[in-house]
Amino acid sequence: MTGPWWREAVTYEVYLRSFADADGDGLGDLPGLRSRLPYLAALGVDAVWVTPFYPSPDHDTGYDVVDHRNVDPRLGTLDDVDRLVADVHRLGLRVLVDLVLNHVSSAHPWFVAARAAGPGSPERGRFHVRPGRGPAGVDPPNNWPSIFGGPAWAPFGDGDWYLHLFDAEQPDLRHEHPEVAADALATLRFWLDRGVDGIRFDAAGSLSKDPAYPDLPDGWQPGDPAPYSDRDEVHHIYRRWARELASYPGDRLGVAETWGPPGVLAPYLRPDELGQAFAMDPLYWPLRARPWRDGVEALLAATTRHGRLPTWVHGSHDVRRAVARWGPGGARAVLLLMLALPGAVYLYAGDELGVPEVALADDAIRDPVYRRSGGTDRGRDGARVPLPWTEGGPPYGFGPAGSTPWLPQPAGWGAHSVARQRHDRTSPLALTRAALPLRGTWWRGRPAELTWRDAPDRCLAFRRGPDGPTCLVNLGDAPVDWRPYGDRMLLASTPADGKLPAHATAWLV
Known part of the structure; x- marks a missing residue:
């Protein structure tokens, strides 16, 4: 192996709420994750990425954060984090945490104060706040859409509107504000001081918005350049955070959650910025030779020019399950393809088992995308159903017998379980367990x-x-x-x- 540990690492995404529930309240938690670490070590991954465990009202399953430097009591304690880091390191693995710094929860003290204060107040200066248009400011300040559906602005009720690129309960922060910048840096240091090996920066491209807040042009489509995404100014933020990461020992990793073609993600990989940036486009490439060859070559050219390698994402909590996108055979084929390519690979919890996308009943869906789209987009919960560890009946080893998971598991879920696949040499789990050590021998470092x-x-x-x-x-x-x-x-x-x-x-x- 050459270069830092993360250059060609395989990282396993633990969607915490759906991984393992130790106390039986239906939510996966930090003690549950700790109990399953030997499984991850035996799988052969190099690192574990843990999705948010901070205090949250759960309007967006933990990505609406009230306190970035604490733990939701439903999910554990700070002592549990320390024990997790120690256990991970004892097993020879690394651990990444997920920092959600583009926005906060509407229950965050800063936003509670901003809501109580009036237009023009200092409390509103930490957020993107503009007067509404039209008579008495009854219309949004511009035509920006929310990524979750509907407009990206919500009214305070006094003529001012605030920006939320995601849900209305997730107001966006202004990183130009000195208090916001200082608090983000304090959060970064807090978790690095606790020994985490890397940080995944959620919604990485969204931290800087055009201060003129211009309307999007007619004909604009999602994926087109936008005045609130991947602007040049966002890289000033990551250079500052990269200097902080570099000041700690052990090749601490910064990884950007980026969406877009090679030209979008490559600037995050400049030598004075981050080590990894997600390549999400391959998630949508069809199973045809030419798109894959052209796409691979483009990503290699864009990343190696900065001395980096691509970060291949096989699955994620934000997209449909791999077997739903590529078919069962295709998901396995793409996994071996990605593991052979130069670069790092991210594997989503459950995809090593080949679990399918679950069709949930309307009243079981928690994802705000479903609500904000008026039901036209069923959201991401079908890929977030708690994992099956054992055969038998619910909760299939996810939690104690008799407990009810936060999302319902379908009948027969145990057919995909770890217990069912553990001794089946033809199973997806067996393939993953065979592939990861072979990759280390034959592909990594070439x-x-x-x-x-x-x-x-x-x-x-x-x-x-x-x-x-x-x-x-x-x-x-x-x-x-x-x-x-x-x-x-x-x-x-x-x-x-x-x-x-x-x-x-x-x-x-």
């Missing part, structure tokens, strides 16, 4: 330059550098002969004899 080999139509074949193993990916509908690419198959995403099945990946030497 050259970042890809040598593309001739391949059948609808297939990809490459080495990293001029020699070494070959990764063969069959994205077609018919089997292909793998023997021209190696004498021995190290691993295949689907059992293969002389031919590699459709929608499958093999590692060959």
